[in-house]
Amino acid sequence: MSRMLTKIALPIAAALIVFSLIACEQQKNQEPAMSTQSANGDVNTAILHARAVQTVIWSMPAVNYDLMLQEMLTKTPGKVGQVIYWGRPLDWHNQTLTPNPDALYFMAFFNTKNGPVVLDLPPGNDKGSFNGNIVTVWQMPLEDAGLLGYDKGSGGKYLVIPPGYKEKIPAGYIPLQSDTLGGYILLRSNFKSHSDADVQASIDYGKRMNVYALLDAAHPPETVFTDVKDTDFDSTIKYDASFFDHVNNIVQSEQWLDRDRVMISLLASLGIEKGKPYQPTDQLKSTLNSAAQDAHNFLYAKYDQGFPPFFSATSHWMYPTYPALVKAAQDSYVDPDTYPVDERAVAYSYAFIGLKRLGAGQMYLISIKDKDGNAFDGSKTYKLTVPPNAPVKQYWSLTAYDRELHTLIKGVNRASRSSQIPELQKNADGSIDLYVGPKAPDGKDSNWIPTDPNRKFELMFRAYGPTQALFEKAWVLPDAEKM
Known part of the structure; x- marks a missing residue:
């Protein structure tokens, strides 16, 4: 019986030794693989984080623009091609960035997707004057207008021309070639004092501006004005994952500028691609939140210098x-x-x-x-x-x-x-x-x-x-x- 057990035990022991050696070898082979996978995960997250930080820095003026546009579209009756204005000197209910509370603000967003847009601005006279600025989606200045702008107070019909437009520009316009479809004008209607009468005169003067498509120039429609003085208008920069929602809005609505094409694949790695839905995972949102905060810290420190x-x-x-x-x-x-x-x-x-x-x-x-x-x-x-x-x-x-x-x-x-x-x-x-x-x-x-x-x-x-x-x-x- 003892000899029989020995005969059985020896093969079993040998098998166990072999299995043990195989298991040890497998463990040796698996440990580096698991470590590499973990390291790759950390590297990928770090790369996405760095790309998100750079996206915040690169897209700041366009996101700034989109925050104001979306605030108008969601908080007021105002629409693109119309004019919103603040019917009293600005107070803290206007939470745009460093606005001027000593002029009346008239703001008109426009889009040239269907052709050039006319900004018909009034001349300055004893009843009023303005200082105006016309910019693209990236807030690149196209022209200054008004008393000390291009027209020197004589007013004029500024014509914003979309990228790639080939048709002849009619006479009588001040052409402004834009590299984006969208943009806006900020017109500051000056007043002599903060008195009710002077403020009302400034409102009446500002309402002399007109916005319409060049296609309608023969018979311009009446411009719609909406007073938003009682609206809590908040376009402050939000340094969290929502920032990238606005980046996506810009990517979907505008063509790529040649100088920014390097950002195409970078944004794609963050889930932002033209013509595709933007649906970040919870894990990605966590990375975007962290990146937005780091970008904020960087910009704040640079401003503080x-x-x-x-x-x-x-x-x-x-x-x-x-x-x-x-x-x-x-x-x-x-x-x-x-x-x-x-x-x-x-x-x-x-x-x-x-x-x-x-x-x-x-x-x-x-x-x-x-x-x-x-x-x-x-x-x-x-x-x-x-x-x-x-x-x-x-x-x-x-x-x-x-x-x-x-x-x-x-x-x-x-x-x-x-x-x-x-x-x-x-x-x-x-x-x-x-x-x-x-x-x-x-x-x-x-x-x-x-x-x-x-x-x-x-x-x-x-x-x-x-x-x-x-x-x-x-x-x-x-x-x-x-x-």
Whole structure:
């Protein structure tokens, strides 16, 4: 019996040894494969994350555009080819990026898919004037219009021409060749003061503009105007996966520009392809959320570094953007050796619209730090003295914005003070002391801009119709000083 068991056990033991050796070998072979698969998964996620970050940076001006367009289409009765306007000076219910609360905004989105579009703009006269800008989907400036624009206040019929259009342009139009189908015009109807009568006069003047297709030029239809002053209009940049919904909107509605063709396969890896539905998985959405936040951190840090100082090396008043971006946009990005995508993203993360001739019709100065080089704190009060004889033909204004959102500060009853305000208190020499803070200093309410004590803020000084004294630095705006 013992000998028989031995005969049986020996083969079994040998088999077990063989199976064990085979199992060990299989495990050796499997371990590298599993490790490689895991590593590849990490690499793929990292690549998608990096591509999503770059997509946010590259697409910023177009997404900025689409946010405003979608807000109009979903929150108001307004439609493409019509005009929405704000029938009172802007307040915090308008959450566009760094808007001007000292002019009335008229905005018209247009689309040239079916042919050229006419923007018939009124001449300036004693009853009104405007400053206007016409841009593409990418907010590249096509032309400035109005008193200090191309028409020099005489008005005119600006004709936006779609890409690839070959037909002859009729006489009597100011042709603007666009490289996108869509675009919009922002018309700022000026007013003499914030009085009800002057505001109404500004509304009546702005309503003299007309938007229609060139095909209807013989008998233009009446333009539809919609007052959206009571609408909570929010086009702030959303740094999450929803950002890419707007990227998809642009890809589906516009043709690819040659300079951006490198993005085609990059976006395809994120599920965004022309002519195909965009249906990101939950896992991809998680990556997109993280990437959007990283892009935001990058842009915020770059903005926080500041733009070139305007008045002097020590001044905290800066140009409103990067000179390289201004030149590229004015030249329609034709230089094959430059494409300031990062700079463009920073600019359109805090503002909208593009100017063909920055400094002609209007000039903007930005300050994000006080005289001592510290960020503005909404719980503190600051004083800014505007020297006499401000170098403007029209008006100047100072506006406070939310530092994080770059919008009018929520919940306050005013956003700015300007030379249009007749009750502004002046000093004996003609200078004006302005106060920015959570509470007006005693007796200074007329010169005060309120802030949210729980949030940081930033300042923008606007000069409408600036004169040479500003650019020659013969007139210098001092830094705001903490009281």
